[in-house]
Amino acid sequence: MQSIIRLKDIKIPEKELYELFKTATILDHLLSSHCGLPKGVNYMLIGDPVAGKTTVALDMVANIIRNHPRIKVLFISAEMNEIDLSIYLERFSKFGNIPTLFVKSDITQNTHYHKYIQSILDEGWDIVLIDSFLELQGIIKEEESITNKTAESWLLTLIKKHNIGKNKTEKNISFITIQQVTKSGAFVGSNRLKHMITAMMELRLTNTKNPFSDRYIIFSKHRRGVVGQKLYYDLSCEENIWYDEERYHKGIEINQMNKEAKKQNFEMFKNFSNLFKS
Incomplete structure (x- = not known):
């Protein structure tokens, strides 16, 4: 059990508390009030179909790597395979610099990705991108023969553990998790998952019936920044997403x-x- 403590007695080095990972784009202004992705946070990314959730997330992470070449970043891909992602490299060559772990469900093998991911995260990372939370949750559920609720709880416990630096290098890992949505565009997940996240980053179309309509990013929940401010973007450019x-x-x-x-x-x-x- 955790003991009771006063907030002023919590020991957090001021330098690390305000250190930010910057994309060097206007997106930094949305990521936090101090401009950039903070340490030890959980940002969940949802959006309409064809809004480009994976593309935006990978672009953000690749830009952060370019501006902070010494940091450790990991992409856990539970939806797309090697061929799927290699196609992205034709337009965004910088994605090739992102260390990637492909998680594949295989009923013919006795795999335990939950334990493997635990050991990988214990090495200590600065940023971990997961695509998607629901798919990874489903794989763990099947492999361990547990309920959806238990699989979600396992993942949330793992994320919280590394947020506060409980790994070999004591790094406060920031997680960016892509999550699936319902047909109406609503968030999929429990109330616990919804309340645990630091920010909800939504990618929306101005007209959901028209896949060619304008796209924008908006935060509907944000403990580190503002909500309700739209940032329009264009995916048609090569190498970098264009932000208006x-x-x-x-x-x-x-x-x-x-x-x-x-x-x-x-x-x-x-x-x-x-x-x-x-």
Whole structure:
């Protein structure tokens, strides 16, 4: 059992607490209020079909590696195989620099990926990208003959353990987990999973019935940054995803003007109400 402790007595080195992993793109402004991906967090990425969840996640991680060449990054791919991902390299050669562990379900072999992943993570990593949480959960469920709930609990316990640096190198691992959604685009998972994540990063289409409509990133939950701010992006470019910085900044200006207008309306209403009190 964990003992009771005051927050001010928690020993966290200030330097490490504020160290961020930067993509060197406008996306950093969404990842946290301090610009960049923080240490020891759990960011879940969901989105509409064809929104490019895997592409955006790999692009983000590849950019971080480019800006922080000494960090350790791991991509756990439980959905795509080697051939699937090799096709990505035709357009995004930088993805080839991401260390990848392919997790394959094989009923003909007595595999135990849960134990293997435990040993791999214990080496200590800075960032771990998982695609997808649900698929990895399903593989563990089948291999260990356990329930979905137990498999999810195992994964969450493993993630929390490494968030706080319980590995050989005492690294506070940041996890980016891609999660599947329902046909309506809703998050798939338990309330425990939903509450445990640091941030929910959503990739949406402006028109879900039109796969060619504009795509944007928005955070619906964010303990380290802002929610509701849209960042539009384009997947058609080669090597790097294009982010619409001008549209992003205009969106911030509009939101600020709306806040000011609401504030003024509230003050006017309050002053008007005071006329009848005097």
